[in-house]
Amino acid sequence: MQRTRGTYALILTLTVGLLAFSFITSAGDLGSFGTTLLSGLFLGALYFLVASGLSIIFGLMDILNFAQGAYFMVGAYVTYSLFHLEAFQGIDVNLRFPLGVVVGTIIGGVLGVVLERGLLRPLYARPIFQLVLTFGVAIVFGEGLKAIWGTEGYSWSTVTSFGIHQSQFEIFGRQFGAYRLFVVAVGVVLIVLIGLLLQRTRIGIIIRAGVEDSEMVEALGINVRAVFTMVFTLGCAVAAFGGAIAAPFLGANLGMGNAFLLPGIAVVVLGGLGSYMGTAVGSFMVGLAVAVVARFASEFLNQTVWASITPMLLLILILLLRPSGLFGKESR
Amino acid sequence: MQSTRSLPRWRRVFQSNRLYLAVLMFLVVFPHLVGWITGDSPFGVGGRPRGQSVFWQSVFIEVFILAILTMSYNLIFGFTGVISFGHALFFGLGGYILGLVLQMTDLGPEIGLVIGGVIGVAICGLLGFLMGLVSLRLRGVYFAIFTLAIAEMFFIYIGRWPLTNAEDGFALNNIPELLNSTRNRLTYYYLALVLVVLTFLFIRRLINSPTGKVLLAIRENENRAQAIGYNTLTFKLVAITLAGMMAAGAGMLHVILNKKVGPETLGLTYTVDPLLMTIIGGVGTHAGPLIGTAGLHLSERVFNREFIIGSTTINIGQNWSLILGIVFIVVVLVFPQGVVGTWARWRQRRRAARAPTEGGDV
Amino acid sequence: MADAYNVLEVRGIHTFIGQFHILEGVTVVVPRGSITVLLGRNGAGKTTTLKSIMGLTPPSQGSITLEGQSLVGRRAFTIAQMGVGYVPEHRAIFRDLTVRENLVIAQRKGDDLERRADFIFELFPDLKRFYSLPGGNLSGGQQQMLAVARALVPENRLLLIDEPSEGLAPVIIEHLIEAIRKLAAQTTVLLVEQNFRVASILADRYVIIDDGRSVVSGQMQDLIHDEALVQRYLGVA
Numbered sequence: 001m002q003r004t005r006g007t008y009a010l011i012l013t014l015t016v017g018l019l020a021f022s023f024i025t026s027a028g029d030l031g032s033f034g035t036t037l038l039s040g041l042f043l044g045a046l047y048f049l050v051a052s053g054l055s056i057i058f059g060l061m062d063i064l065n066f067a068q069g070a071y072f073m074v075g076a077y078v079t080y081s082l083f084h085l086e087a088f089q090g091i092d093v094n095l096r097f098p099l100g101v102v103v104g105t106i107i108g109g110v111l112g113v114v115l116e117r118g119l120l121r122p123l124y125a126r127p128i129f130q131l132v133l134t135f136g137v138a139i140v141f142g143e144g145l146k147a148i149w150g151t152e153g154y155s156w157s158t159v160t161s162f163g164i165h166q167s168q169f170e171i172f173g174r175q176f177g178a179y180r181l182f183v184v185a186v187g188v189v190l191i192v193l194i195g196l197l198l199q200r201t202r203i204g205i206i207i208r209a210g211v212e213d214s215e216m217v218e219a220l221g222i223n224v225r226a227v228f229t230m231v232f233t234l235g236c237a238v239a240a241f242g243g244a245i246a247a248p249f250l251g252a253n254l255g256m257g258n259a260f261l262l263p264g265i266a267v268v269v270l271g272g273l274g275s276y277m278g279t280a281v282g283s284f285m286v287g288l289a290v291a292v293v294a295r296f297a298s299e300f301l302n303q304t305v306w307a308s309i310t311p312m313l314l315l316i317l318i319l320l321l322r323p324s325g326l327f328g329k330e331s332r
Numbered sequence: 333m334q335s336t337r338s339l340p341r342w343r344r345v346f347q348s349n350r351l352y353l354a355v356l357m358f359l360v361v362f363p364h365l366v367g368w369i370t371g372d373s374p375f376g377v378g379g380r381p382r383g384q385s386v387f388w389q390s391v392f393i394e395v396f397i398l399a400i401l402t403m404s405y406n407l408i409f410g411f412t413g414v415i416s417f418g419h420a421l422f423f424g425l426g427g428y429i430l431g432l433v434l435q436m437t438d439l440g441p442e443i444g445l446v447i448g449g450v451i452g453v454a455i456c457g458l459l460g461f462l463m464g465l466v467s468l469r470l471r472g473v474y475f476a477i478f479t480l481a482i483a484e485m486f487f488i489y490i491g492r493w494p495l496t497n498a499e500d501g502f503a504l505n506n507i508p509e510l511l512n513s514t515r516n517r518l519t520y521y522y523l524a525l526v527l528v529v530l531t532f533l534f535i536r537r538l539i540n541s542p543t544g545k546v547l548l549a550i551r552e553n554e555n556r557a558q559a560i561g562y563n564t565l566t567f568k569l570v571a572i573t574l575a576g577m578m579a580a581g582a583g584m585l586h587v588i589l590n591k592k593v594g595p596e597t598l599g600l601t602y603t604v605d606p607l608l609m610t611i612i613g614g615v616g617t618h619a620g621p622l623i624g625t626a627g628l629h630l631s632e633r634v635f636n637r638e639f640i641i642g643s644t645t646i647n648i649g650q651n652w653s654l655i656l657g658i659v660f661i662v663v664v665l666v667f668p669q670g671v672v673g674t675w676a677r678w679r680q681r682r683r684a685a686r687a688p689t690e691g692g693d694v
Numbered sequence: 695m696a697d698a699y700n701v702l703e704v705r706g707i708h709t710f711i712g713q714f715h716i717l718e719g720v721t722v723v724v725p726r727g728s729i730t731v732l733l734g735r736n737g738a739g740k741t742t743t744l745k746s747i748m749g750l751t752p753p754s755q756g757s758i759t760l761e762g763q764s765l766v767g768r769r770a771f772t773i774a775q776m777g778v779g780y781v782p783e784h785r786a787i788f789r790d791l792t793v794r795e796n797l798v799i800a801q802r803k804g805d806d807l808e809r810r811a812d813f814i815f816e817l818f819p820d821l822k823r824f825y826s827l828p829g830g831n832l833s834g835g836q837q838q839m840l841a842v843a844r845a846l847v848p849e850n851r852l853l854l855i856d857e858p859s860e861g862l863a864p865v866i867i868e869h870l871i872e873a874i875r876k877l878a879a880q881t882t883v884l885l886v887e888q889n890f891r892v893a894s895i896l897a898d899r900y901v902i903i904d905d906g907r908s909v910v911s912g913q914m915q916d917l918i919h920d921e922a923l924v925q926r927y928l929g930v931a
Contacts, residue, residue: 064473122665128415129664131473136660139604143654205795209788216786220800221774221792262484305492307684312485319470321477
């Protein structure tokens with residue numbers, strides 16, 4: 001109990017500190033502060049979509065899936081192509097994007113089943129090889145995307161379904177892209193949905209129990225390997241979904257995988273192994289930190305490099321200072 | 333049959349290393365052999381680095397450099413059981429430090445090379461040492477993440493560092509004439525070969541020493557090694573520090589060969605390649621990294637052209653990394669012992685099957 | 695004749711964990727309605743025997759049958775579904791899950807949790823009081839009760855209970871003994887117990903395991919009076 005209270009105090013301090021820093025350095029310009037905040041929340045929502053699968057899979061199956069970033073890319077590429085390819089232009093513009101998201105998510109899920117069933121399942125007795133294998137799979141996915149789509153990145157055209165990509169709203173005398181707000185909203189909805197799944201359903205109880213002791217779950221008559229497959233598939237599908245909804249804003253390129261994998265890992269470690277709450281909170285903290293540093297570095301240091309290395313710096317700091325994370329258990 | 337025990341020591345050493353010595357002999361005469369067959373001088377044609385012999389020399393120099401990198405990776409991954417996803421850091425940083433000392437100081441090529449080399453190896457050793465210290469608290473996958481984060485951070489930062497021309501990198505022209513790979517490629521070939529042999533012998537000696545026994549014990553079960561009373565951290569530190577220094581050396585050879593220093597040397601490729609080559613060759617074996625490196629790098633050279641199958645043209649070179657990744661996955665799933673381990677097992681099984689019929693001591 | 699009489703028959707099993715040969719021939723027969731206890735020193739292989747029956751450390755040789763059906767080669771979850779309940783050592787409940795969730799997870803298709811809950815709460819009234827509390831917040835004794843209760847949710851044919859009294863206060867041990875006796879009226883129990891007193895109160899039959907082998911078995915009554923045997927294999931009197 002004491003520790004939990006300490007954790008919340010820590011989270012509060014860090015978040016308020018970040019916001020205060022950002023507010024002060026924006027010198028009272030609320031518009032600029034608002035932009036930073038929104039881009040932090042936007043990144044946080046996307047980080048969550050990568051990290052939630054990463055965290056639950058890690059907690060339940062002891063696999064750190066280095067291919068999670070690749071699934072994010074797959075989602076982005078598939079959605080991009082479905083929206084832009086000549087062959088699909090006959091489909092109504094308002095239908096094309098949702099369709100792309102659905103197809104991207106499904107393809108991510110299918111590739112997830114393939115990876116878990118075909119490649120990881122034979123290796124449960126050899127965890128080191130599992131780790132190395134997911135690393136290899138990440139490379140193969142990246143190279144596969146390169147073979148299909150080439151090395152050049154793609155940026156989204158100016159239209160999107162429902163015009164959501166272009167629309168703006170105004171606060172503090174500044175224009176904000178509605179799309180980023182949409183992504184934040186989707187992220188929050190998913191946090192709630194997955195949270196409900198974990199808390200309220202029988203499968204959720206099984207997953208949480210499995211995070212503690214999967215052998216015991218099996219001994220209670222539950223086919224844990226089937227649960228593994230399901231969770232892995234869902235985790236990959238959610239990451240692909242993240243890429244899909246990020247595509248109108250970020251486009252599709254080969255750097256996306258690592259750009260979201262490492263922050264995702266940072267979130268998982270920050271949140272604490274297998275802690276869903278930690279992942280949700282950690283996503284937005286890492287997102288905010290990256291946004292605040294990015295803004296500060298570009299405004300005052302005239303350098304963008306700091307924003308790019310912030311996730312790694314955070315990850316290193318967390319590992320050095322508090323490897324058990326915010327909500328992690330000391331004993332693990 | 334004569335027992336090897338009764339032979340003098342040098343002959344015993346010779347006997348048990350026959351295969352290695354044969355390969356070494358081949359590599360020593362190789363440039364001249366190619367020169368003799370193709371008629372292109374191993375020293376180049378008309379004072380310029382042209383011709384088949386020179387071309388194959390550079391291919392093999394690359395193999396030698398990668399072999400040193402892979403052997404150093406095998407020392408920590410294969411023999412000590414520590415997974416690092418940040419080995420490229422040492423490779424790239426070694427090259428950068430040497431390059432900076434050579435290009436940005438007035439020490440002159442010879443002194444600059446010595447000083448830059450020493451500083452580079454020392455800094456990478458120190459970095460390895462510091463990262464090794466962290467392995468006390470962070471084990472397994474956590475250490476892997478940690479090393480990946482550090483390496484990626486350096487990769488991104490140096491890739492945008494104005495001092496080293498960001499992503500373009502900088503040219504290295506202030507090098508001693510003797511090591512100028514345009515004019516003296518054959519010298520460079522032999523230098524790299526000597527360094528491969530030295531690295532190989534050093535690691536083999538280390539693994540067969542009492543220290544090596546502890547490293548292997550850590551790989552099998554770190555907690556047990558600790559329980560027996562070894563200070564496992566010290567031994568892990570030794571392995572990681574040495575591996576960092578060797579990788580730095582390999583990185584220096586790389587930049588001198590290419591006369592260019594660039595951020596790609598810090599990229600994931602130089603972490604992934606040694607990892608793949610170690611596993612494909614055989615994790616935790618002495619010959620594995622050599623076979624893995626030579627096999628993969630040479631086949632890349634051989635297949636790096638267009639193949640026409642029916643009406644479709646396939647450029648394997650373009651998709652080389654994809655093929656490599658798929659090969660890697662297959663190896664991990666089907667032959668986790670790699671080429672060397674699988675071969676040794678197959679021979680053992682064959683021997684075991686033959687033993688009862690032919691009788692014991694043959 | 696033996697098949698109908700014995701719920702569980704374990705014959706000559708060998709089990710490896712990694713490269714270690716832990717069980718080198720264990721035979722255990724558990725008659726219907728009995729409480730059979732496995733005795734032996736620390737590290738003798740008692741827990742591994744239970745895990746081998748459960749399919750968690752599958753044996754490499756030997757046979758295990760539950761009312762005539764072979765358990766060898768089946769996965770743990772199938773064995774559990776066939777009617778084997780498992781209460782592991784160290785009170786391995788799910789600490790982050792509430793008492794209710796700990797019981798729900800053990801529920802299988804067709805189980806009526808409400809009806810079983812009445813029976814469980816009668817045995818362990820504390821669990822009813824802390825129904826919505828996380829398992830980790832319970833006391834050691836309550837956690838052990840929850841671990842036993844979890845195995846009672848489905849109507850199992852056989853319960854495997856590993857060291858229920860370990861690390862518990864005497865009063866709580868008495869309570870547990872009482873509860874195990876009551877539940878044994880409904881199912882057959884195979885128990886591992888280091889506390890000889892507890893074992894002698896509860897068990898009808900015993901099997902002594904020494905160094906990975908089952909060495910002696912018989913009626914508990916006889917063992918209590920055979921001090922030499924107790925001294926030799928258990929080192930206690």
